Amino acid sequence: MHEWAVAEGVVDTLLELGKKERAKRIVRVKLRVGELRQIERDLFEFALRELAKGTIAEGMGVEVEVERSVMCCRVCGFKWSFDEVKEKLGEEENEAIHFLPDILPVYVKCPGCGSVDFEVSEGRGVVIWSVEMEK
Amino acid sequence: MHEWAVAEGVVDTLLELGKKERAKRIVRVKLRVGELRQIERDLFEFALRELAKGTIAEGMGVEVEVERSVMCCRVCGFKWSFDEVKEKLGEEENEAIHFLPDILPVYVKCPGCGSVDFEVSEGRGVVIWSVEMEK
Amino acid sequence: MELDPRRVAVRKMLGRVKRVVSVVSTKGGVGKSMISVTFALILSRRGYRVGLLDLDLHNPSAHVILGECGAPSEDRGILPPEVHGLKFVSIVHFSDGRPVFLRGGEISDTIVELLSVSQWGSLDFLIVDMPPGSGDELLETIKLLQGLEVLAVSTPSKLAREAVEKMVAMLEEMGVRVVGVVENMVPPGSLGERDERVLGKIRFDGRVEEAIGKVEELLSTDFAMDVERVVEAYLRASNIRRGVK
Amino acid sequence: MELDPRRVAVRKMLGRVKRVVSVVSTKGGVGKSMISVTFALILSRRGYRVGLLDLDLHNPSAHVILGECGAPSEDRGILPPEVHGLKFVSIVHFSDGRPVFLRGGEISDTIVELLSVSQWGSLDFLIVDMPPGSGDELLETIKLLQGLEVLAVSTPSKLAREAVEKMVAMLEEMGVRVVGVVENMVPPGSLGERDERVLGKIRFDGRVEEAIGKVEELLSTDFAMDVERVVEAYLRASNIRRGVK
Ligand SMILES: Nc1ncnc2c1ncn2[C@@H]1O[C@H](COP(=O)(O)OP(=O)(O)O)[C@@H](O)[C@H]1O
Ligand SMILES: Nc1ncnc2c1ncn2[C@@H]1O[C@H](COP(=O)(O)OP(=O)(O)O)[C@@H](O)[C@H]1O
Ligand SMILES: [Mg+2]
Ligand SMILES: [Mg+2]
Ligand SMILES: [Mg+2]
Ligand SMILES: [Mg+2]
Ligand code: NI
Ligand code: NI
Ligand SMILES: [Zn+2]
Ligand SMILES: [Zn+2]
Numbered sequence: 001m002h003e004w005a006v007a008e009g010v011v012d013t014l015l016e017l018g019k020k021e022r023a024k025r026i027v028r029v030k031l032r033v034g035e036l037r038q039i040e041r042d043l044f045e046f047a048l049r050e051l052a053k054g055t056i057a058e059g060m061g062v063e064v065e066v067e068r069s070v071m072c073c074r075v076c077g078f079k080w081s082f083d084e085v086k087e088k089l090g091e092e093e094n095e096a097i098h099f100l101p102d103i104l105p106v107y108v109k110c111p112g113c114g115s116v117d118f119e120v121s122e123g124r125g126v127v128i129w130s131v132e133m134e135k
Numbered sequence: 136m137h138e139w140a141v142a143e144g145v146v147d148t149l150l151e152l153g154k155k156e157r158a159k160r161i162v163r164v165k166l167r168v169g170e171l172r173q174i175e176r177d178l179f180e181f182a183l184r185e186l187a188k189g190t191i192a193e194g195m196g197v198e199v200e201v202e203r204s205v206m207c208c209r210v211c212g213f214k215w216s217f218d219e220v221k222e223k224l225g226e227e228e229n230e231a232i233h234f235l236p237d238i239l240p241v242y243v244k245c246p247g248c249g250s251v252d253f254e255v256s257e258g259r260g261v262v263i264w265s266v267e268m269e270k
Numbered sequence: 271m272e273l274d275p276r277r278v279a280v281r282k283m284l285g286r287v288k289r290v291v292s293v294v295s296t297k298g299g300v301g302k303s304m305i306s307v308t309f310a311l312i313l314s315r316r317g318y319r320v321g322l323l324d325l326d327l328h329n330p331s332a333h334v335i336l337g338e339c340g341a342p343s344e345d346r347g348i349l350p351p352e353v354h355g356l357k358f359v360s361i362v363h364f365s366d367g368r369p370v371f372l373r374g375g376e377i378s379d380t381i382v383e384l385l386s387v388s389q390w391g392s393l394d395f396l397i398v399d400m401p402p403g404s405g406d407e408l409l410e411t412i413k414l415l416q417g418l419e420v421l422a423v424s425t426p427s428k429l430a431r432e433a434v435e436k437m438v439a440m441l442e443e444m445g446v447r448v449v450g451v452v453e454n455m456v457p458p459g460s461l462g463e464r465d466e467r468v469l470g471k472i473r474f475d476g477r478v479e480e481a482i483g484k485v486e487e488l489l490s491t492d493f494a495m496d497v498e499r500v501v502e503a504y505l506r507a508s509n510i511r512r513g514v515k
Numbered sequence: 516m517e518l519d520p521r522r523v524a525v526r527k528m529l530g531r532v533k534r535v536v537s538v539v540s541t542k543g544g545v546g547k548s549m550i551s552v553t554f555a556l557i558l559s560r561r562g563y564r565v566g567l568l569d570l571d572l573h574n575p576s577a578h579v580i581l582g583e584c585g586a587p588s589e590d591r592g593i594l595p596p597e598v599h600g601l602k603f604v605s606i607v608h609f610s611d612g613r614p615v616f617l618r619g620g621e622i623s624d625t626i627v628e629l630l631s632v633s634q635w636g637s638l639d640f641l642i643v644d645m646p647p648g649s650g651d652e653l654l655e656t657i658k659l660l661q662g663l664e665v666l667a668v669s670t671p672s673k674l675a676r677e678a679v680e681k682m683v684a685m686l687e688e689m690g691v692r693v694v695g696v697v698e699n700m701v702p703p704g705s706l707g708e709r710d711e712r713v714l715g716k717i718r719f720d721g722r723v724e725e726a727i728g729k730v731e732e733l734l735s736t737d738f739a740m741d742v743e744r745v746v747e748a749y750l751r752a753s754n755i756r757r758g759v760k
Contacts, residue, residue, distance in 0.1 A: 005592030005632045009524030016523060075413050096609040099593065099632065102617065102625040106610050115444055116616045117409040124624075128518040140347030140387045144279030151278060210658050231364040234348065234387065237372065237380040241365050250689055251371045252654040259379075263273040296574040296614075298543010298647040303674070328648035329541040331674045369541075369678075369685040371649040374619015402543040402647055403573035404616040428727045429548070429576045433614075440614040482673045 002099065003040055006126055007047035011057060013128060018056050023133035026052075028061035030130040034123040035069040035082050036101035038094060061132075069123025071104070078112025082123065085111070101125075137234065138175055141261055142182035146192060148263060153191050158268035161187075163196035165265040169258040170204040170217050171236035173229060196267075204258025206239075213247025217258065220246070236260075279386035280414055283347070286392040287321070289508075290415050291449065295423040296433040298329075298402035301454040302423050304478060306399035307335045308497040309421075311489060314355040316501075318394040321350065323384075324360035325411070326401040327370050327377055333362050337483035347389040354485050359388050374406035381410050404437060412446055421469070421504070422451045426460075435467070449507060452500055458492075469507065470500035524631035525659055528592070531637040532566070534753075535660050536694065540668045541678040543647035546699040547668050548576045549723065551644035553742040554666075556734060559600040561746075563639040566595065568629075569605035570656070571646040572615050572622055578607050582728035592634040599730050604633050619651035626655050649682060657691055666714070666749070667696045671705075680712070694752060697745055703737075714752065715745035 010031065018026050029048075033039050045062050052058050069082040085108050086094070093107045101124045105116035145166065153161050164183075168174050180197050187193050204217040220243050221229070228242045236259045240251035284290070293306040307322065314320040324332040333339035333353075340351025342363050350357040361370060361380070372380065390396060401407050412418055420441055424434040431453075438448050450469025458473045465471070473496050481488040488494060529535070538551040552567065559565040569577040578584035578598075585596025587608050595602040606615060606625070617625065635641060646652050657663055665686055669679040676698075683693050695714025703718045710716070718741050726733040733739060 002589055002592050002632050005524065005528075005634075006520070008527070008591070009520035009631060012527060013518055013520040013523045017518065074409070092611070096611065100609045100625060100628050102621045102628060103606075103609050103615075105617065105621075106613050106615055109443070113445075115412075116440070117413060117618070126520055128520060137344055137347050137387050139345075140279065140283075140389075141275070143282070143346070144275035144386060147282060148273055148275040148278045152273065209654070227366070231366065235364045235380060235383050237376045237383060238361075238364050238370075240372065240376075241368050241370055244688070248690075250657075251685070252373070252658060254375075261275055263275060299545060300543075328650060329678060331678075334674055367681075369649065369681045371654060371685065373651045373654055374622065377619065377650065404614065405573060405622065405650070406618045409616060409618055427724060429579055433574060433576075436612075436614045440616065479672060 003044045004047045006037075006039070007044055007051055010126065010128060011048060011051040011055070014057055014131060015055055017131060018133060021133060021135070023056060023135055025134040026057040026060050026131065027134055028063070028132040029057075029128060030063045030065070032065050032067045032125075032127045032129050034067050034101060034120075034125050036097055036104065036120065036124050037126070038098045039066075041066070065129075067123050070121050071110075071118050072121050073110040073112055073115055073118040075115040075117055076110065076113040078110055080111055138179045139182045141172075141174070142179055142186055145183060145261065145263060146186040146190070149192055149266065150190055152266060153268060156268060156270070158191060158270050160269040161192040161195050161266060162269055163198070163267040164192075164263060165198045165200070167200050167202045167260075167262045167264050169202050169236060169255075169260050171232055171239065171255065171259050172261070173233045174201075176201070200264070202258050202262075205256045206245075206253050207256050208245040208247055208250055208253040210250040210252055211245060211248040213245055215246055276382050276386040277414070280382065283385060283388055283390060284396070284415065287390050287396045288394050289419060290396045290398060290417070291419045291421055292398040292400050292408075292411060293421050293423060294400045294408060294437075295402055295430070296404070296437050297425075297430045300402075300423045300425050300430055301472070302402070303331045303335060303399050304493070305421075305423055305452065305454065305472070305497060305500075306397050307332050308488065308494050309501060310356050310395070310397040311354060311485065312494070312498050312501045313395050313397075315489075319392060320355070321357040321359070321390050321393045321396040322353075323396060323398045324362075325381060325398055325407050327361045327372060327380060327407070328401060330360050330362050330365075332358070332399050333360050335482050335488070337485060339363065345389070347387040349389050357390060357393065359384060377406040378410040381407065382414065385414065412444070417447070419447045419449045421449050424451055424453050424468075425455045426453065426457070449504055470496070470503050472496040472500065521627050521631040522659070525627065528630060528633055528635060529641070529660065532635050532641050533639050534664060535641045535643060535662070536664045536666055537643040537645050537653075537656060538666050538668060539645045539653060539682075540647055540675070541649070541682050542670075542675045543574075545647075545668045545670050545675055546717070547647070548580060548644050549738070550666075550668055550697065550699065550717070550742060550745075551642050552577050552580045553733060553739050554746055555601050555640070555642040556599060556730065557739070557743050557746045558640055558642075560734075564637060565600070566602040566604070566635050566638045566641040567598075567644070568641060569607075569644045570626060570652050571644055572606045572617060572625060572652070573646060575605050575607050575610075577603070577644050578605050580727050580733070582730060584608065590634070592632040594634050602635060602638070604629060622651040623655040626652065627659065630659065657689070663691060665691055665693045667693065669696055669698050669713075670700045671698065671702070694749055715741070715748050717741040717745065
């Protein structure tokens with residue numbers, strides 16, 4: 001699962017940050033992961049903890065919050081969220097979106113007007129929301 | 136001068152808004168005009184008042200504020216404003232930017248790193264900032 | 271509250287433009303620009319009032335095909351210059367021929383700016399030469415221009431045909447009016463083969479390259495003869511009788 | 516505070532990739548995809564470890580030229596499939612061949628996503644097939660990939676040459692390493708003419724179209740022979756001795 005790759009990016013970013021801030025220890029991190037990623041949370045948290053072993057982040061507290069998605073149509077202004085359309089998608093389509101959230105308009109049209117020209121204004125990214133460090 | 140075209144867009148938008156809100160009169164409008172547009176303010180305000188004649192916006196108060204520009208480089212993060220680079224530009228270049236503010240990177244590079252990949256985060260648009268109406 | 275007065279301005283500026291036809295393709299180099307310019311010139315010679323808008327901001331070429339670009343003047347907006355009978359607007363009027371590097375957000379914004387100040391006046395047709403692909407230029411014009419018509423250009427190449435058909439199907443699903451697919455650069459021998467799916471075929475014509483920049487020469491090529499047939503098929507398909515405006 | 520962990524991931528994922536060469540042009544249809552694929556195949560046959568990344572999201576065509584696209588597997592990221600000896604990543608792995616309509620912001624984001632999870636491993640070269648133009652794809656890769664090299668493709672057409680030269684000059688002003696301009700679709704007779712400004716010329720070869728999708732046939736064309744000379748000029752210009760990795 002590519003949860004490991006995402007987790008690796010997070011841990012590396014934390015370690016870079018820790019170095020820059022001359023932290024002794026990274027105590028806790030809060031992450032927001034977009035709903036579109038359909039991430040396996042247990043696996044993701046496990047990967048984060050495993051990858052932190054032997055670093056200043058070893059044993060850190062991990063909080064992962066799933067950010068609900070908001071899509072906003074650029075043509076008609078209609079707003080909707082992924083769970084309203086998810087069921088109509090096949091397994092392979094969900095798998096593609098899991099890897100590449102931006103590909104959503106390839107599989108989904110605006111329920112309001114049928115356009116593929118919509119923005120994913122929330123629920124797409126992986127964001128390090130807060131970091132607690134010991135200096 | 137194309138100030139008239141911009142003014143026409145503003146007045147038409149105000150009248151649409153007035154109609155939608157069933158206003159009897161448009162009393163006052165505040166506009167923010169991006170510095171990059173190098174607009175002739177007197178001419179612009181004159182055009183606004185002329186175009187408003189015979190409409191519910193006739194005699195409205197007009198306040199035009201010039202919004203200072205902020206450019207932000209996507210590569211190196213450097214920030215600067217138009218007045219730091221304006222003097223190096225020729226008359227025709229300024230004329231082109233006056234018409235099409237987005238064309239700036241054709242004539243100006245990031246003073247920090249030389250890239251043309253920068254964002255004009257402020258000072259580009261024409262924004263109707265507030266409208267006072269009598270209902 | 272924030273209101274963008276430019277979008278209202280666009281509607282007004284295009285208020286007396288009867289039809290807007292965008293020439294699109296998934297691929298570059300299939301002849302969008304050659305066809306746009308020739309299509310516009312032929313309509314103009316038939317007595318229609320025609321504008322030509324080059325929206326390929328990274329690679330404007332309509333002015334090269336026309337051989338000149340003219341200079342806009344100002345009067346309550348931008349008055350497009352007349353170039354060989356066409357009202358012509360291109361980024362080259364503002365970029366001075368320099369290379370244009372712009373991200374999508376700025377491309378969309380540029381299109382809104384251009385259309386909010388260009389005084390087209392009364393036009394029967396505004397032909398829009400588009401860049402390849404289905405990015406900001408295409409999405410923003412669909413959003414901005416109600417009733418936009420699309421003419422898609424393909425070639426017999428394996429790399430073009432299927433992709434263009436899929437693009438067209440998607441545009442139709444989105445409710446965009448596709449007036450047809452034109453197949454360009456067809457080997458001269460196979461022109462005769464009928465194909466229900468295409469509005470017209472245009473031969474590969476070795477004289478085209480030499481005629482770039484020379485409008486009279488261009489209009490005398492076999493290429494232009496074939497584009498003329500496409501114009502006729504287009505007018506027929508849209509119930510516009512010849513000569514009647 | 517908001518931090519984007521993907522950008523750090525990109526750096527790591529490309530950590531063992533020695534050189535990234537983007538094949539660019541102002542124009543479409545000049546042969547970027549044909550040259551990218553052939554260039555990559557030739558390097559691979561010479562024993563280099565080569566990846567091929569198709570970033571023409573609106574019009575992916577490398578998989579059509581290769582005749583297959585393979586399927587990525589997952590292991591701490593995406594493992595690119597081996598296609599004719601190349602590690603291959605394309606949007607088609609995710610779009611299922613459907614049409615892709617994306618604005619610039621989403622294009623940039625897609626590129627960051629793709630590169631943040633693709634496990635290239637150790638590569639001597641990553642060849643990137645780019646869309647035409649100077650938009651998000653080009654600007655985002657310049658921003659993302661330190662040390663990016665650019666190979667620009669032009670043709671003898673009036674519509675290509677000057678524009679490509681201006682684009683290249685601008686890239687150099689921006690500090691991007693341009694390894695050279697390749698002139699494609701040169702009439703076979705004029706191949707001999709020397710031109711200081713070009714890294715190499717590639718003949719127009721009527722067999723190319725037929726060879727799309729058939730790698731061995733493609734590599735036996737005059738076209739491939741000319742691309743091979745470009746590969747050699749490129750390796751020479753960059754001081755890479757033949758066979759030495
Ligand atoms: N029917 C044709 N026969 C021969 N050459 C053509 C034909 N149509 C276009 N060309 C040539 O193909 C090239 C690309 O055409 P262009 O209009 O610039 O394509 P696009 O706008 O789709 O990128 C030009 O050099 C042009 O001279
Ligand atoms: N040297 C050449 N001789 C003949 N045909 C060519 C040559 N190079 C490219 N082509 C043809 O030109 C078309 C466009 O090539 P492609 O690689 O898709 O261009 P781009 O990627 O720049 O859009 C294809 O149909 C291809 O078969
Ligand atoms: Mg979209
Ligand atoms: Mg820019
Ligand atoms: Mg073109
Ligand atoms: Mg290509
Ligand atoms: Ni996964
Ligand atoms: Ni003016
Ligand atoms: Zn909608
Ligand atoms: Zn910079």
